[in-house]
Amino acid sequence: MLLRTISTALAFWAVTAEIPQAVLGSETSAAVQTAPHCRYIPEDAGWPQTHLWNQLNRTVNGRLIATVPVGSVCHYPNYDEAKCNELTKTWGLAQTGVPRPAEFLALYFQNNTCTPFTPSSTRCVLGNYASYSVDARSIEDVRASISFAQKHNIRLVINNSGHDFYGQSTGKGALSLWMHNYNKTTMIHDYSSSYYNGPALHVQTGAEGAAAGAHASAEGYTVVAGSCPTVKMAGGYLGGGGHSYLSGIYGFAADNVLEWEMVTADGERVVATPTQNADLYWALSGGGAGTYGVVLSATVRVFPNEVTSNAAFSFSVGQAGGVGEYWNAVSAFHQQLKPLLDQGMVAEYGFTNETLVVTGVMAPGQTSNSLQSSLQPLVNAITAKSCSQLTAQSLGMKLAQADSYYDLYKAEIESHLAGLVFPAAMAGRFVPRKIMNVDATELDKALRAIAGRGYSYAVIALNALNSVRNRTAPPIAPNAVQPNFNDAYSSLMISPRWSNFLPWSEAQVLQDQLINEILPMYDAAAPDAGGYKNEGNWAEKDIKKSFYAGTYERLEEIKKKMDPSGFFYGITSVGFDRFVWDSAGRLCKA
Numbered sequence: 001m002l003l004r005t006i007s008t009a010l011a012f013w014a015v016t017a018e019i020p021q022a023v024l025g026s027e028t029s030a031a032v033q034t035a036p037h038c039r040y041i042p043e044d045a046g047w048p049q050t051h052l053w054n055q056l057n058r059t060v061n062g063r064l065i066a067t068v069p070v071g072s073v074c075h076y077p078n079y080d081e082a083k084c085n086e087l088t089k090t091w092g093l094a095q096t097g098v099p100r101p102a103e104f105l106a107l108y109f110q111n112n113t114c115t116p117f118t119p120s121s122t123r124c125v126l127g128n129y130a131s132y133s134v135d136a137r138s139i140e141d142v143r144a145s146i147s148f149a150q151k152h153n154i155r156l157v158i159n160n161s162g163h164d165f166y167g168q169s170t171g172k173g174a175l176s177l178w179m180h181n182y183n184k185t186t187m188i189h190d191y192s193s194s195y196y197n198g199p200a201l202h203v204q205t206g207a208e209g210a211a212a213g214a215h216a217s218a219e220g221y222t223v224v225a226g227s228c229p230t231v232k233m234a235g236g237y238l239g240g241g242g243h244s245y246l247s248g249i250y251g252f253a254a255d256n257v258l259e260w261e262m263v264t265a266d267g268e269r270v271v272a273t274p275t276q277n278a279d280l281y282w283a284l285s286g287g288g289a290g291t292y293g294v295v296l297s298a299t300v301r302v303f304p305n306e307v308t309s310n311a312a313f314s315f316s317v318g319q320a321g322g323v324g325e326y327w328n329a330v331s332a333f334h335q336q337l338k339p340l341l342d343q344g345m346v347a348e349y350g351f352t353n354e355t356l357v358v359t360g361v362m363a364p365g366q367t368s369n370s371l372q373s374s375l376q377p378l379v380n381a382i383t384a385k386s387c388s389q390l391t392a393q394s395l396g397m398k399l400a401q402a403d404s405y406y407d408l409y410k411a412e413i414e415s416h417l418a419g420l421v422f423p424a425a426m427a428g429r430f431v432p433r434k435i436m437n438v439d440a441t442e443l444d445k446a447l448r449a450i451a452g453r454g455y456s457y458a459v460i461a462l463n464a465l466n467s468v469r470n471r472t473a474p475p476i477a478p479n480a481v482q483p484n485f486n487d488a489y490s491s492l493m494i495s496p497r498w499s500n501f502l503p504w505s506e507a508q509v510l511q512d513q514l515i516n517e518i519l520p521m522y523d524a525a526a527p528d529a530g531g532y533k534n535e536g537n538w539a540e541k542d543i544k545k546s547f548y549a550g551t552y553e554r555l556e557e558i559k560k561k562m563d564p565s566g567f568f569y570g571i572t573s574v575g576f577d578r579f580v581w582d583s584a585g586r587l588c589k590a
Contacts, residue, residue, distance in 0.1 A: 032044050038582060038588035038589075040153050041585060046152070047154070053132065056134075063135035067102040067129050067130055067131055067133065070087065070096065070100055075114065075122060076120055076121060084116055084120070093421060094163070095418070098161045101159070104170045105422050106422060126172070129172075135180075135181055136177050136178060139269060142296070143267040145175060146263065149175050155175070155587055157169055157174045157176050157177070157290075158179065158289075158294060159177065159179070160205055160232045160235035160236065161180070163228070172585035173585070177294060179205045180206045185203050187199070187201055187221075188201065188202055195274045195275065195476055196301060202298075203233045203299075205294075205297060207232060207234065209231050210410075213405075222305055222306070223300060226243070227413060230418070237534070238254055239295070240288065241485060241534070242254050242286075243485075245346045245409070245413070246346070246364060248463065248464070249344040251464055251474070252485070254285040254286040254480075254481050255474075255475035256475075257476060259273040259298070260285075261296040261298070262280070262284070262294060270293070272284060281479075283480055283559075287479075287548075287574065288533060288548075291559060291573035292568065292574075293562060308366070308401070308404065308405045309367055309371040309401040310408055311360070311361040311368075311375055312400075314357040314358060314395065316354055316355045316356075319389060328385040329386045331385070332378075334436065334440065335436070336381045340363075341463040342468040344363075346360075346461065347462075348362075348458075348459065352451055352456040353452055353454075361375065371399060372399055423495045423498035424506075425495070425514050426514070427494050427537035428536040428537070429526065429529050430485065430529045431489045432484075433463060445525065465487060485532055491535065498510070511537075515537060533572065540572070555574045556574055556575065560575075566589070577590065
């Protein structure tokens with residue numbers, strides 16, 4: 001029912017909702033009467049009039065921005081051929097969306113309403129874009145935005161980088177809190193508390209992971225941040241748990257949180273630590289983002305820089321000597337990762353029906369010579385399974401080493417990830433460690449069958465909790481990181497082939513196929529595996545079980561305490577089932 005409702009609403013929004021003027025201007029001519037349990041959208045009679053928006057603009061010191069989608073340069077009357085051609089080349093890249101207010105990266109929720117891939121004569125409409133954004137630079141801006149949205153019964157969304165898979169950082173008719181420029185990082189050399197004493201980094205919500213890593217490294221420390229450089233640390237990344245190339249040694253990002261700073265729906269500033277507002281600390285640390293309040297900042301534990309090495313390599317069907325040999329080599333690769341993960345290494349790679357590409361096997365604390373020795377059993381196994389076709393030489397093994405994780409990341413990893421784009425549909429699943437330890441035959445068959453239908457996998461292999469390894473960095477305190485991730489061998493993102501030049505109707509076909517055919521194929525081989533709450537599909541059939549794995553009930557009680565009216569909403573966030581979307585895109589209480 002939810003799938004049908006949202007799909008219907010998106011189709012409706014594609015032919016409604018004119019672009020607001022770039023300068024705050026005339027009021028909407030529509031005057032639709034709306035049920036009081038629904039948030040207003042621009043065509044409703046209760047939508048705030050122009051003088052009220054102008055008043056908010058003055059309150060936030062002129063930083064209220066009317067949304068003009070970046071794709072408008074490809075449509076009349078804003079058409080600009082040179083700008084449109086350039087935008088077509090960079091569409092979907094983080095560099096295109098992250099620095100701009102109201103932009104977001106989830107193609108499905110963009111809904112092709114204002115893109116370079118429709119005729120220039122086609123009307124460019126807002127669709128699922130927020131109507132206005134506040135360029136937040138202070139807690140006063142946040143409070144003013146919350147107050148305005150509540151007083152005038154409109155949606156408030158939080159847009160940090162727009163990286164979320166579920167369109168949660170946008171919404172039709174919403175006022176968007178754009179946190180991009182609230183981005184300072186501060187080194188704390190002697191953080192002191194009953195639960196931790198030592199160096200820490202304070203990061204405001206808009207600080208990118210790469211920037212936080214650079215600052216910490218310059219001070220002699222390493223911080224657990226995401227591999228994608230433009231993902232903001234203290235936003236959905238920490239809120240979802242946060243995996244990293246460093247998770248095998250230092251745990252998930254949320255395991256390292258010392259304190260949170262948040263503004264509630266009442267406008268109250270709250271600090272949450274393991275000893276102060278401990279329930280809220282637990283919920284914010286892995287229990288989902290944007291649902292308990294507006295996070296202003298987080299303070300996280302950091303670790304001394306140490307020598308770190310990385311290995312990158314790849315192989316294909318042709319190199320392996322055939323399709324069967326290729327998949328045998330893929331299976332051997334997965335099995336031989338286990339002892340590497342047991343040592344605290346983390347691997348990120350992707351594979352299809354034709355190629356496996358390893359961006360990195362990251363080994364903090366090891367030299368490249370040590371890593372090469374550790375990788376030899378894996379290389380031997382791949383060679384054996386491919387009838388000696390795949391060797392260290394044919395794999396193109398590239399080893400690198402640096403004096404710090406950040407220096408190595410900057411040199412070997414960052415550029416590969418900056419060019420990634422979201423497809424129109426995608427989903428996520430864990431690979432449970434117990435399957436890899438016992439018998440992965442059925443899983444191997446499922447992975448191959450799914451890839452044979454044109455799907456690809458992006459994988460992070462890690463084992464944060466491992467009985468073989470003495471974990472050197474236990475969590476600062478208990479948290480809401482989903483237990484099925486702690487026990488996972490790896491996390492997969494499953495994506496179909498996609499081109500922006502395909503008919504947009506194909507996006508819905510792929511979305512339906514993914515949910516109704518592909519995920520059931522996987523689930524038959526790995527029952528109840530679940531998936532990472534930050535990298536799944538919004539139409540997951542059992543969100544509470546898959547993304548929360550036993551934590552949802554407690555999180556819901558905390559949600560009701562912190563946000564009893566459900567003011568903060570996300571399509572997969574705690575409390576999601578208290579609301580529905582009507583056919584025009586209004587958010588309504590269920």
